[in-house]
Amino acid sequence: MVVIAYKKMLNTSAEKVLFYLLALGMLMMTNHTNAADKNPFAENYKQQNTSNLKSLEPNPDTKIYVSNHQDEDNISMLENGYDMIGSSGFSATETSSDYALAHGKAIKADTVLVYRKYESASTASSKLQLIKEAAKTGGDIDPNDLEEGPTQYRYSATYWAKLPMPLLGVHIIKLQKQVAEDGADVIKDEPGLKMIAVIKESPAAKAGLTRGDTLLKIGDADLNKPDDLFAAVKRYSGQTVAVKLLRNGVDKELSVALNSRN
Secondary structure, three states: OHHHHHHHHOOOHHHHHHHHHHHHHHHHHHHHHHHHHOOHHHHOEEEOOOOOOOOOOOOOOOEEEEOOOHHHHHHHHHHOOEEEEEEEEEEEOOOOOHHHHHHHHHOOOOEEEEEEEEEEEOOHHHHHHHHHHHHHHOOOOOHHHHHOOOEEEEEEEEEEEEOOOOOOOEEEEOOEEEEEEOOEEEEEEOOOEEEEEEOOOOHHHHHOOOOOOEEEEEOOEEOOOHHHHHHHHHHOOOOEEEEEEEEOOEEEEEEEEOOOOO
């Protein structure tokens, strides 16, 4: 807006160069000030579920780690007995991970994992070259060209809470597949529940259940949806029960000693 209001007063190339340099400096200062006043990790936060999950500790000593392997980290956190509270994601220039830690403390997370991925660069030298070209040709510069930061990154963070040891100790998903039926593609549920993670030292881990197994039955309860598993585990809590599963295309049966509810 400043550039539009005053550009008619610029009569020489030298004046234009000086003005645009000043405008560039003001925009960079404004961006820096705004970034300092706001927490982008908090502003872009999305809660994972509606259960108000948080640390079991009233004042957790929140830890933060920077990593580059988010998918692997998610599985590792699940296997180590954590569940995700929520996540943040946004594009920005240089942003301190201290903001992620501050937000993690605010929502009472035990652990925060932060990721940064390079997106694009618009260096100071490229802006200066743009100004020089405008001075040579007598043309004007779109203010938006000056507002872009020197380097753009994609930031993301996940926030985790440590859970008490569960009755069984698995994380599952319901898989579906697309099949052709009567000349049309139809989405159908696959049998059972696929395990994407098994919590270490849990009853499931001790019984030999592994990631990738498909749970078919616990006791006499068929497992067709997640609620079936929750109900069966609650029903048989504290008991040793037979679990039928599919592993690499082969049916297996294991005995699992479920934890009891306190």
